[in-house]
Amino acid sequence: EAQVTQNPRYLITVTGKKLTVTCSQNMNHEYMSWYRQDPGLGLRQIYYSMNVEVTDKGDVPEGYKVSRKEKRNFPLILESPSPNQTSLYFCASSPSSPSYEQYFGPGTRLTVT
Protein backbone atom coordinates (compact mmCIF):
# COMPACT_ATOMS: atom_id res chain seq x y z
CA GLU A 1 0.00 0.00 0.00
CA ALA A 2 1.33 3.43 -0.98
CA GLN A 3 1.79 5.45 2.15
CA VAL A 4 3.73 7.96 4.19
CA THR A 5 4.48 6.85 7.73
CA GLN A 6 5.54 8.95 10.69
CA ASN A 7 6.81 7.92 14.09
CA PRO A 8 6.04 8.51 16.82
CA ARG A 9 2.41 9.54 16.47
CA TYR A 10 2.35 11.15 19.91
CA LEU A 11 5.24 12.45 21.97
CA ILE A 12 5.48 14.36 25.22
CA THR A 13 8.95 15.57 26.06
CA VAL A 14 10.78 18.17 28.10
CA THR A 15 12.56 21.33 27.05
CA GLY A 16 16.04 20.71 25.68
CA LYS A 17 15.83 16.95 25.17
CA LYS A 18 16.81 16.19 21.58
CA LEU A 19 14.26 14.26 19.56
CA THR A 20 13.75 12.94 16.05
CA VAL A 21 10.47 12.40 14.24
CA THR A 22 10.87 9.92 11.43
CA CYS A 23 9.12 10.07 8.06
CA SER A 24 9.23 7.38 5.42
CA GLN A 25 7.49 6.93 2.05
CA ASN A 26 7.30 3.86 -0.16
CA MET A 27 6.32 5.56 -3.43
CA ASN A 28 9.80 6.47 -4.70
CA HIS A 29 8.86 10.15 -4.46
CA GLU A 30 11.55 12.75 -4.95
CA TYR A 31 9.90 15.62 -3.05
CA MET A 32 9.35 15.44 0.71
CA SER A 33 8.35 18.14 3.14
CA TRP A 34 7.62 18.86 6.79
CA TYR A 35 4.79 21.07 8.00
CA ARG A 36 3.53 22.17 11.36
CA GLN A 37 -0.08 22.97 12.11
CA ASP A 38 -1.13 25.34 14.87
CA PRO A 39 -4.57 26.66 15.84
CA GLY A 40 -5.26 29.97 14.15
CA LEU A 41 -2.11 29.76 12.02
CA GLY A 42 -2.90 26.79 9.81
CA LEU A 43 -0.24 24.72 8.11
CA ARG A 44 3.23 26.16 7.66
CA GLN A 45 6.17 24.63 5.86
CA ILE A 46 9.30 23.90 7.92
CA TYR A 47 11.72 22.28 5.46
CA TYR A 48 11.51 20.52 2.14
CA SER A 49 13.71 18.28 0.05
CA MET A 50 13.78 18.00 -3.70
CA ASN A 51 15.88 14.83 -3.68
CA VAL A 52 18.59 12.99 -1.80
CA GLU A 53 21.05 15.41 -0.19
CA VAL A 54 19.00 18.43 -1.41
CA THR A 55 17.10 20.28 1.30
CA ASP A 56 15.90 23.86 1.75
CA LYS A 57 14.16 26.00 4.31
CA GLY A 58 10.44 26.62 4.34
CA ASP A 59 8.75 29.47 6.14
CA VAL A 60 9.45 28.42 9.74
CA PRO A 61 12.78 26.51 9.88
CA GLU A 62 14.12 27.95 13.13
CA GLY A 63 14.80 25.27 15.73
CA TYR A 64 14.59 22.38 13.29
CA LYS A 65 17.02 20.32 11.25
CA VAL A 66 16.45 17.77 8.52
CA SER A 67 18.48 15.32 6.51
CA ARG A 68 17.81 13.32 3.35
CA LYS A 69 20.37 10.56 3.09
CA GLU A 70 18.01 8.12 1.43
CA LYS A 71 15.16 8.83 -0.96
CA ARG A 72 12.51 7.20 1.22
CA ASN A 73 13.38 8.85 4.57
CA PHE A 74 13.21 12.45 5.71
CA PRO A 75 13.61 12.77 9.49
CA LEU A 76 12.85 15.98 11.38
CA ILE A 77 15.27 16.74 14.19
CA LEU A 78 14.66 19.05 17.13
CA GLU A 79 18.03 19.41 18.82
CA SER A 80 16.79 21.48 21.75
CA PRO A 81 12.99 21.51 21.79
CA SER A 82 11.16 24.42 23.35
CA PRO A 83 7.50 24.80 24.36
CA ASN A 84 6.78 26.94 21.27
CA GLN A 85 7.47 23.84 19.18
CA THR A 86 4.44 22.13 20.68
CA SER A 87 2.41 21.44 17.56
CA LEU A 88 0.94 18.89 15.16
CA TYR A 89 3.54 17.90 12.58
CA PHE A 90 2.90 16.44 9.14
CA CYS A 91 5.28 14.93 6.66
CA ALA A 92 4.27 14.79 3.00
CA SER A 93 5.69 13.57 -0.27
CA SER A 94 4.97 13.99 -3.97
CA PRO A 95 6.48 12.57 -7.15
CA SER A 96 8.80 15.43 -8.12
CA SER A 97 7.56 18.78 -6.85
CA PRO A 98 4.62 20.27 -4.96
CA SER A 99 2.88 20.90 -8.27
CA TYR A 100 1.84 17.26 -8.00
CA GLU A 101 -0.58 15.66 -5.57
CA GLN A 102 0.76 15.67 -2.03
CA TYR A 103 0.57 12.50 0.08
CA PHE A 104 0.45 13.25 3.78
CA GLY A 105 1.53 11.18 6.75
CA PRO A 106 -0.86 10.66 9.69
CA GLY A 107 0.68 13.42 11.80
CA THR A 108 2.75 13.56 14.98
CA ARG A 109 1.38 15.42 17.97
CA LEU A 110 4.31 16.84 19.94
CA THR A 111 4.07 18.44 23.36
CA VAL A 112 7.14 20.10 24.86
CA THR A 113 6.85 20.96 28.55
Place this chain on the structure above:
Amino acid sequence: KNEVEQSPQNLTAQEGEFITINCSYSVGISALHWLQQHPGGGIVSLFMLSSGKKKHGRLIATINIQEKHSSLHITASHPRDSAVYICAVLNSGGSNYKLTFGKGTLLTVNP
Protein backbone atom coordinates in the same frame (compact mmCIF):
# COMPACT_ATOMS: atom_id res chain seq x y z
CA LYS B 1 -1.76 40.11 5.15
CA ASN B 2 -1.74 36.37 4.48
CA GLU B 3 -0.92 35.49 0.89
CA VAL B 4 -3.81 33.00 0.84
CA GLU B 5 -7.23 33.93 2.19
CA GLN B 6 -10.11 31.51 2.55
CA SER B 7 -13.76 32.29 3.11
CA PRO B 8 -15.82 31.58 4.98
CA GLN B 9 -13.84 30.48 8.04
CA ASN B 10 -16.78 28.43 9.28
CA LEU B 11 -19.73 27.06 7.35
CA THR B 12 -22.73 25.10 8.59
CA ALA B 13 -25.08 23.47 6.11
CA GLN B 14 -27.98 21.06 6.01
CA GLU B 15 -27.57 17.74 4.28
CA GLY B 16 -28.22 18.09 0.59
CA GLU B 17 -27.20 21.72 0.28
CA PHE B 18 -24.77 23.04 -2.33
CA ILE B 19 -21.56 24.27 -0.70
CA THR B 20 -19.02 26.79 -1.96
CA ILE B 21 -15.69 27.52 -0.30
CA ASN B 22 -13.51 30.30 -1.68
CA CYS B 23 -9.77 30.84 -1.87
CA SER B 24 -8.10 34.08 -2.94
CA TYR B 25 -4.37 34.61 -3.27
CA SER B 26 -2.18 37.61 -3.88
CA VAL B 27 0.82 36.17 -5.73
CA GLY B 28 1.41 34.56 -9.10
CA ILE B 29 1.06 30.82 -8.77
CA SER B 30 1.94 27.74 -10.75
CA ALA B 31 -0.45 25.40 -8.93
CA LEU B 32 -3.21 25.40 -6.35
CA HIS B 33 -4.20 22.51 -4.10
CA TRP B 34 -7.39 21.76 -2.24
CA LEU B 35 -6.95 19.53 0.80
CA GLN B 36 -9.39 17.92 3.22
CA GLN B 37 -8.71 17.32 6.90
CA HIS B 38 -11.18 15.27 8.93
CA PRO B 39 -11.46 15.45 12.71
CA GLY B 40 -8.63 13.32 14.01
CA GLY B 41 -6.16 15.08 11.76
CA GLY B 42 -5.48 13.11 8.58
CA ILE B 43 -4.99 15.25 5.47
CA VAL B 44 -5.86 14.10 1.97
CA SER B 45 -5.35 15.85 -1.32
CA LEU B 46 -8.58 16.54 -3.23
CA PHE B 47 -7.42 18.49 -6.27
CA MET B 48 -4.42 20.10 -7.87
CA LEU B 49 -5.28 22.88 -10.33
CA SER B 50 -3.25 25.07 -12.62
CA SER B 51 -6.16 26.20 -14.79
CA GLY B 52 -9.83 25.58 -15.49
CA LYS B 53 -11.96 23.12 -13.62
CA LYS B 54 -11.77 19.60 -12.18
CA LYS B 55 -14.53 17.30 -10.96
CA HIS B 56 -14.38 14.24 -8.76
CA GLY B 57 -17.69 12.75 -7.70
CA ARG B 58 -19.67 15.47 -5.90
CA LEU B 59 -16.66 17.77 -5.65
CA ILE B 60 -15.83 20.43 -8.21
CA ALA B 61 -12.86 22.79 -8.09
CA THR B 62 -12.40 25.83 -10.31
CA ILE B 63 -9.65 28.37 -10.68
CA ASN B 64 -9.52 31.80 -12.32
CA ILE B 65 -5.86 32.71 -12.76
CA GLN B 66 -6.55 36.30 -13.84
CA GLU B 67 -8.70 36.99 -10.79
CA LYS B 68 -6.39 34.99 -8.46
CA HIS B 69 -9.34 33.03 -7.12
CA SER B 70 -10.38 29.42 -6.72
CA SER B 71 -13.58 27.81 -5.50
CA LEU B 72 -14.37 24.37 -4.14
CA HIS B 73 -17.98 23.25 -4.60
CA ILE B 74 -19.70 20.30 -2.96
CA THR B 75 -22.99 19.20 -4.47
CA ALA B 76 -25.59 17.29 -2.46
CA SER B 77 -23.59 17.71 0.75
CA HIS B 78 -23.54 14.89 3.30
CA PRO B 79 -22.55 14.75 6.98
CA ARG B 80 -19.43 12.79 6.00
CA ASP B 81 -18.26 15.93 4.13
CA SER B 82 -17.82 17.62 7.52
CA ALA B 83 -14.13 18.51 7.65
CA VAL B 84 -11.68 21.35 7.35
CA TYR B 85 -10.95 22.30 3.73
CA ILE B 86 -7.58 23.88 3.07
CA CYS B 87 -6.33 25.78 0.04
CA ALA B 88 -2.59 25.84 -0.72
CA VAL B 89 -0.70 27.64 -3.47
CA LEU B 90 2.64 27.07 -5.12
CA ASN B 91 4.23 30.44 -5.77
CA SER B 92 5.51 30.82 -9.32
CA GLY B 93 8.11 33.41 -8.32
CA GLY B 94 11.28 32.79 -6.34
CA SER B 95 11.42 29.26 -4.98
CA ASN B 96 8.68 27.25 -6.65
CA TYR B 97 9.01 24.38 -4.24
CA LYS B 98 7.29 26.00 -1.26
CA LEU B 99 3.60 25.72 -0.49
CA THR B 100 1.67 28.50 1.25
CA PHE B 101 -1.56 27.54 2.97
CA GLY B 102 -4.82 29.23 3.81
CA LYS B 103 -6.08 28.86 7.36
CA GLY B 104 -8.84 26.52 6.36
CA THR B 105 -12.64 26.47 6.27
CA LEU B 106 -14.45 24.35 8.85
CA LEU B 107 -17.49 22.77 7.22
CA THR B 108 -20.21 21.13 9.30
CA VAL B 109 -23.02 19.35 7.48
CA ASN B 110 -25.98 18.49 9.67
CA PRO B 111 -28.30 15.58 8.88
